[in-house]
Amino acid sequence: MSRNNTLDDDHYPHGKDFKAQITRRRRIGKVWRFIFYAATILAIIVLAVLLINVINQSFGLAAIQNEIPPDELVRDYQTGRMLSADNVVSSEDDQALAQSIGSLDNATGFFGYAFYRNNADTLHVLSVDGVTPTAETVQNGEYSLARPLYIYTSADIMTEKPQVAAFVNYYLDHAPEAVDTIGYFPAAPGDMEASRERVAEAQGAVAPDRINPGDYSGRIVATGSSTVYPITAAIAEGFKAEGFQDTIEVVSTGTSGGFNLFCVEGATGIDIINASRPISQLESEACKANDRQLIEIPIGMDALAIVVNSNNNFVTEISREELSQLFTSATSWADVNPDWPKAGILRYIPGQFNGTLDFFIDEVFIAELKDLPYESLVDILSANISTGLGRRFEQEQLFFEERLVFEDPVIFNELCAGEDPPEACLLPARDTENVLQLVRERVVVPVVVESWFLIDSILNRSEIILEAQAKYPGSEVEFYKWITPEFLKSPQSSQPELAGVRTAILGTLWVILITIAFAFPVGVGAAIYLEEYANGEKWYNQIIQTNINNLAGVPSIIYGMLGLAVFVRALEPITSGAIFGLVDDATTANGRTILSAGLTLGLLILPIVIISAQEAVRAVPNSLRQASYGLGATRWQTIWHHVLPNALPGILTGAIISMSRAIGETAPLVVIGASTFITADPTGPFSKFTVLPIQIFQWTTRPQGAFHNIAAAAIIALLILLLILNATAVIIRNRTSKRMV
Amino acid sequence: MTEQSLSENGKFAIETRSMNVYYGSFRAVENIDVKIKPRQITALIGPSGCGKSTVLRAFNRMNDLISTSRLEGEVLFHGQNIYAPDVDPVEVRRRIGIVFQKPNPFPKSIYDNTAWGAKINGFKGDMDALVERSLRQAALWDEVRDKLDQSGLSLSGGQQQRLCIARTIAVKPEIILMDEPASALDPIATLRIEELIQELKRD
Numbered sequence: 014m015s016r017n018n019t020l021d022d023d024h025y026p027h028g029k030d031f032k033a034q035i036t037r038r039r040r041i042g043k044v045w046r047f048i049f050y051a052a053t054i055l056a057i058i059v060l061a062v063l064l065i066n067v068i069n070q071s072f073g074l075a076a077i078q079n080e081i082p083p084d085e086l087v088r089d090y091q092t093g094r095m096l097s098a099d100n101v102v103s104s105e106d107d108q109a110l111a112q113s114i115g116s117l118d119n120a121t122g123f124f125g126y127a128f129y130r131n132n133a134d135t136l137h138v139l140s141v142d143g144v145t146p147t148a149e150t151v152q153n154g155e156y157s158l159a160r161p162l163y164i165y166t167s168a169d170i171m172t173e174k175p176q177v178a179a180f181v182n183y184y185l186d187h188a189p190e191a192v193d194t195i196g197y198f199p200a201a202p203g204d205m206e207a208s209r210e211r212v213a214e215a216q217g218a219v220a221p222d223r224i225n226p227g228d229y230s231g232r233i234v235a236t237g238s239s240t241v242y243p244i245t246a247a248i249a250e251g252f253k254a255e256g257f258q259d260t261i262e263v264v265s266t267g268t269s270g271g272f273n274l275f276c277v278e279g280a281t282g283i284d285i286i287n288a289s290r291p292i293s294q295l296e297s298e299a300c301k302a303n304d305r306q307l308i309e310i311p312i313g314m315d316a317l318a319i320v321v322n323s324n325n326n327f328v329t330e331i332s333r334e335e336l337s338q339l340f341t342s343a344t345s346w347a348d349v350n351p352d353w354p355k356a357g358i359l360r361y362i363p364g365q366f367n368g369t370l371d372f373f374i375d376e377v378f379i380a381e382l383k384d385l386p387y388e389s390l391v392d393i394l395s396a397n398i399s400t401g402l403g404r405r406f407e408q409e410q411l412f413f414e415e416r417l418v419f420e421d422p423v424i425f426n427e428l429c430a431g432e433d434p435p436e437a438c439l440l441p442a443r444d445t446e447n448v449l450q451l452v453r454e455r456v457v458v459p460v461v462v463e464s465w466f467l468i469d470s471i472l473n474r475s476e477i478i479l480e481a482q483a484k485y486p487g488s489e490v491e492f493y494k495w496i497t498p499e500f501l502k503s504p505q506s507s508q509p510e511l512a513g514v515r516t517a518i519l520g521t522l523w524v525i526l527i528t529i530a531f532a533f534p535v536g537v538g539a540a541i542y543l544e545e546y547a548n549g550e551k552w553y554n555q556i557i558q559t560n561i562n563n564l565a566g567v568p569s570i571i572y573g574m575l576g577l578a579v580f581v582r583a584l585e586p587i588t589s590g591a592i593f594g595l596v597d598d599a600t601t602a603n604g605r606t607i608l609s610a611g612l613t614l615g616l617l618i619l620p621i622v623i624i625s626a627q628e629a630v631r632a633v634p635n636s637l638r639q640a641s642y643g644l645g646a647t648r649w650q651t652i653w654h655h656v657l658p659n660a661l662p663g664i665l666t667g668a669i670i671s672m673s674r675a676i677g678e679t680a681p682l683v684v685i686g687a688s689t690f691i692t693a694d695p696t697g698p699f700s701k702f703t704v705l706p707i708q709i710f711q712w713t714t715r716p717q718g719a720f721h722n723i724a725a726a727a728i729i730a731l732l733i734l735l736l737i738l739n740a741t742a743v744i745i746r747n748r749t750s751k752r753m754v
Numbered sequence: 755m756t757e758q759s760l761s762e763n764g765k766f767a768i769e770t771r772s773m774n775v776y777y778g779s780f781r782a783v784e785n786i787d788v789k790i791k792p793r794q795i796t797a798l799i800g801p802s803g804c805g806k807s808t809v810l811r812a813f814n815r816m817n818d819l820i821s822t823s824r825l826e827g828e829v830l831f832h833g834q835n836i837y838a839p840d841v842d843p844v845e846v847r848r849r850i851g852i853v854f855q856k857p858n859p860f861p862k863s864i865y866d867n868t869a870w871g872a873k874i875n876g877f878k879g880d881m882d883a884l885v886e887r888s889l890r891q892a893a894l895w896d897e898v899r900d901k902l903d904q905s906g907l908s909l910s911g912g913q914q915q916r917l918c919i920a921r922t923i924a925v926k927p928e929i930i931l932m933d934e935p936a937s938a939l940d941p942i943a944t945l946r947i948e949e950l951i952q953e954l955k956r957d
Contacts, residue, residue, distance in 0.1 A: 548821060636858035640918070642819060644871035644925055645848030654870070655860060
């Protein structure tokens with residue numbers, strides 16, 4: 014020791030000083046621990062924010078506008094069937110219908126119950142599903158072709174405008190007689206009582222027994238259903254007749270029109286809404302968002318009467334199933350029911366602009382697109398798409414085994430006998446699911462006009478619904494999952510609602526397969542050579558080693574340039590598959606294939622594979638090699654039996670990391686020219702392709718919001734794919750390392 | 755260091771003539787001339803770092819594995835120079851086995867540890883019998899007979915070292931070199947190894 018102080022003292026702190034010294038050492042450790050902790054937390058937060066952001070964009074409310082709303086499509090279809098039936102007369106004048114049926118023995122038809130009552134001497138009303146329309150069966154809901162009628166108002170309006178409260182109470186008192194006069198059925202007494210209580214509660218006071226309209230003043234405005242219109246108008250007349258001096262305005266806008274004005278647009282000045290159906294959930298939510306709480310007041314029932322001539326003695330009741338035949342496909346009564354005579358049916362039905370026809374259709378026919386039978390779906394499809402498109406679909410797959418819908422049979426048979434027969438010649442006919450999908454895609458065409466993020470959708474649901482209803486009238490707001498099994502299974506499309514990532518996922522898998530197949534054996538081989546064979550002292554080996562280390566840091570786009578020059582251009586005959594005769598059309602073949610991409614990415618990750626494999630080989634203890642040599646093993650036996658198996662977990666770890674890198678690479682593939690829009694699945698190394706990162710990149714550059722949603726969904730798909738591939742690799746690694754005891 | 759051999763021609767099993775071993779430019783041992791008789795236990799003794807291991811490893815060309823090492827002089831095995839250009843080091847190591855200072859079983863089962871050397875050297879006989887005999891000779895059989903499929907690394911230090919000896923015996927070398935085989939072991943394990951060496955001399 015060259016220190017000049019003596020070593021007699023021990024020069025260490027003792028007692029208190031020692032304790033303080035320990036504390037000081039600890040404090041340094043604590044500071045570092047805190048820094049590491051903070052860094053870890055930061056990393057986790059960043060990751061969480063990223064994930065939340067992606068998930069936030071992959072789910073949420075979306076305003077969807079259909080080119081043709083499905084229920085309208087079905088109603089049009091059913092209306093068409095009814096109007097095109099044999100011997101059908103349609104008229105907007107219900108009285109004329111009633112008279113015609115009254116004068117023709119084999120006639121039948123339907124209209125509001127009031128018209129039956131006025132012509133009861135010449136007509137005969139049928140019971141439907143065994144139920145005859147009477148006040149009782151209509152009120153208790155047994156008679157199915159009946160609907161309740163309502164008025165709606167709000168507590169605020171009644172408090173603010175006493176004249177409205179008075180009118181509503183007056184309405185409740187006089188509704189049963191007014192309804193009866195017009196020809197509807199009164200609401201059930203219990204319902205009326207409940208309405209009275211609800212109104213009293215909303216008013217905060219029990220209504221006076223007798224209302225004197227003369228005591229009140231101020232305008233009253235009622236709007237909405239045309240069916241309820243006459244009732245409200247009649248009661249308004251009575252209200253005025255009893256002394257009310259101000260104006261009562263009753264307008265007919267249709268039920269939806271009334272709710273839309275009041276709830277969605279938040280129009281002021283409307284006091285009462287007439288409705289022939291209960292308020293829908295969407296309308297109700299829109300009302301709540303506008304701070305308007307509606308009270309529902311049933312005031313009566315409307316019923317359809319299915320009538321025949323009073324001379325008709327063979328039919329007294331009919332089922333809904335029979336009804337749907339009676340007014341569409343059947344020509345004679347016997348077609349509907351064999352017990353009935355073979356006489357032709359004469360049909361008298363309300364006109365297509367009349368709500369009564371719609372109501373009949375809604376009640377009697379299937380209203381949901383998805384519930385329609387196969388033939389109906391095909392009919393809807395053929396009525397709404399061009400023949401050319403129909404032919405294309407039919408060539409892909411037949412609609413019916415026994416007949417053709419779009420194609421000419423002669424031409425189709427020639428095609429099938431020809432050299433390159435369309436797929437339809439071999440495949441069985443389509444199924445309901447398939448045609449339903451076609452109808453949705455080609456006829457309904459749902460378009461997402463605006464989408465909202467998940468968090469926004471949860472927190473501001475009502476505002477969003479309101480905004481959507483105002484901005485896109487007729488749109489439906491629904492919770493939309495952008496990542497669905499459909500999304501994973503569908504190919505790329507220019508419509509974000511229909512687009513999927515199947516092409517991209519398959520492209521990624523193919524490219525990664527080539528990448529690994531190239532980089533893994535070459536990389537491991539190089540590592541073995543450098544570690545076990547090459548003399549590290551030699552200058553040329555050192556140059557190689559230095560080069561590999563530096564290559565690992567070269568920006569990926571440079572590999573893209575290399576791939577473009579070498580694989581796409583110089584080796585085009587090989588990478589395009591032309592040299593193997595694997596190209597269908599030599600004029601369009603080029604080197605921008607999966608093979609080029611896989612080799613480029615293989616080069617990109619090669620240095621990482623080599624370096625990590627070298628590390629793993631170096632980590633195999635020398636004692637194992639010596640033991641092996643000591644038993645008389647050759648170098649190759651030592652490498653094969655001891656070095657490689659023991660280095661394998663490390664080698665595979667490196668391969669997993671580099672595979673993950675390759676999956677996420679975008680830049681080099683952009684340079685070598687991956688397709689940005691491709692709908693054909695890759696079929697082999699010589700296919701054109703796209704990969705998930707490129708797909709994501711392409712979608713994020715689109716201006717439409719919905720593409721950003723599917724880009725986020727594709728990111729989730731990419732992450733899941735990455736996890737699956739990594740998990741598989743990790744499982745393989747653990748299996749192999751376990752085998753070595 | 756132990757030596758036991760089936761005496762063939764030549765009076766000495768191993769004989770070195772002015773052997774110098776260099777690591778790079780450093781001369782580790784200088785002008786060694788030793789003569790080792792067959793069927794005997796011969797021990798090399800010396801202070802730490804004097805070159806015992808270097809000399810020992812020179813006898814079966816294990817120093818070849820160190821890229822910087824170089825040997826001058828001659829090492830004769832039954833009169834033949836094992837450093838002659840036409841001699842295959844793999845053959846030398848097959849005939850002159852070595853047991854290292856630290857037990858280094860392969861990360862394989864006890865059975866595979868014993869059988870591997872025989873397998874790669876083209877042993878054609880009954881492998882199970884060979885494994886059993888080798889393990890018996892190494893006085894390990896009774897301890898491992900029921901767990902031959904367990905990892906060699908699951909054994910204790912002394913057992914591992916006896917496994918390494920069994921592994922070496924299995925390829926039937928003419929000479930077994932042992933580089934302080936008991937240095938990492940406790941006294942009881944050491945005693946067993948020493949007994950073992952005595953028994954091996956008898957065979």
